[in-house]
Amino acid sequence: xxxxxxxxxxxxxxxxxxxxxxxxxxxxxxxxxxxxxxxxxxxxxxxxxxxxxxxxxxxxxxxxxxxxxxxxxxxxxxxxxxxxxxxxxxxxxxxxxxxxxxxxxxxxxxx
Amino acid sequence: xxxxxxxxxxxxxxxxxxxxxxxxxxxxxxxxxxxxxxxxxxxxxxxxxxxxxxxxxxxxxxxxxxxxxxxxxxxxxxxxxxxxxxxxxxxxxxxxxxxxxxxxxxxxxxxxxxx
Numbered sequence: 052x053x054x055x056x057x058x059x060x061x062x063x064x065x066x067x068x069x070x071x072x073x074x075x076x077x078x079x080x081x082x083x084x085x086x087x088x089x090x091x092x093x094x095x096x097x098x099x100x101x102x103x104x105x106x107x108x109x110x111x112x113x114x115x116x117x118x119x120x121x122x123x124x125x126x127x128x129x130x131x132x133x134x135x136x137x138x139x140x141x142x143x144x145x146x147x148x149x150x151x152x153x154x155x156x157x158x159x160x161x162x
Numbered sequence: 163x164x165x166x167x168x169x170x171x172x173x174x175x176x177x178x179x180x181x182x183x184x185x186x187x188x189x190x191x192x193x194x195x196x197x198x199x200x201x202x203x204x205x206x207x208x209x210x211x212x213x214x215x216x217x218x219x220x221x222x223x224x225x226x227x228x229x230x231x232x233x234x235x236x237x238x239x240x241x242x243x244x245x246x247x248x249x250x251x252x253x254x255x256x257x258x259x260x261x262x263x264x265x266x267x268x269x270x271x272x273x274x275x276x277x
Binding site for chain 2 (some may be wrong): 055057082083085087093094095096097100102139141143149150152153154155
């Protein structure tokens with residue numbers, strides 16, 4: 052079984068701070084990595100994709116990938132209350148076209 | 163507007179009934195997927211289809227069936243054999259030609275409750 056592990060949280064950060072969300076995966080040959088944001092009662096929304104080692108920035112979001120350590124993270128700068136949601140890490144295990152999802156980390160940004 | 167639609171938004175089923183959840187996309191995506199989400203759990207793959215008239219079982223296919231007669235449509239039937247069907251059902255699709263880099267985009271979901 053290909054595992055994707057996330058701390059369930061909740062992770063609480065004050066407004067304006069940096070939120071750091073982490074994810075580890077077990078399949079060393081995984082090629083692609085995704086972060087989804089899911090508001091309560093809604094479907095997941097893709098916010099970041101990363102395929103190569105290093106950092107990828109998009110607005111207030113930065114995804115970081117370290118394949119040697121099998122670790123992917125998401126940084127949210129200048130966190131806003133509207134960022135409060137569950138963040139799902141997803142990994143393509145390279146065995147087909149379906150993604151393996153972690154259980155998600157709940158983020159709470161307090162005003 | 164391009165997108166993925168799912169219907170109904172809420173569905174109530176009596177025990178012993180089969181129900182069909184609709185998923186339609188007008189994004190010209192080749193691959194489509196069905197996931198199930200239980201409270202506090204990650205998404206678990208039920209079925210996926212890469213092309214018309216072809217589909218593969220996911221991790222939890224027992225008690226479910228699908229068809230892919232059209233590129234735009236991938237309906238999921240929850241049969242009476244599914245012992246614990248109450249969950250949030252999510253349909254997704256991904257663009258062609260991405261291979262292992264496939265980004266998946268989700269519909270709004272159907273919340274199924276067994277009475």
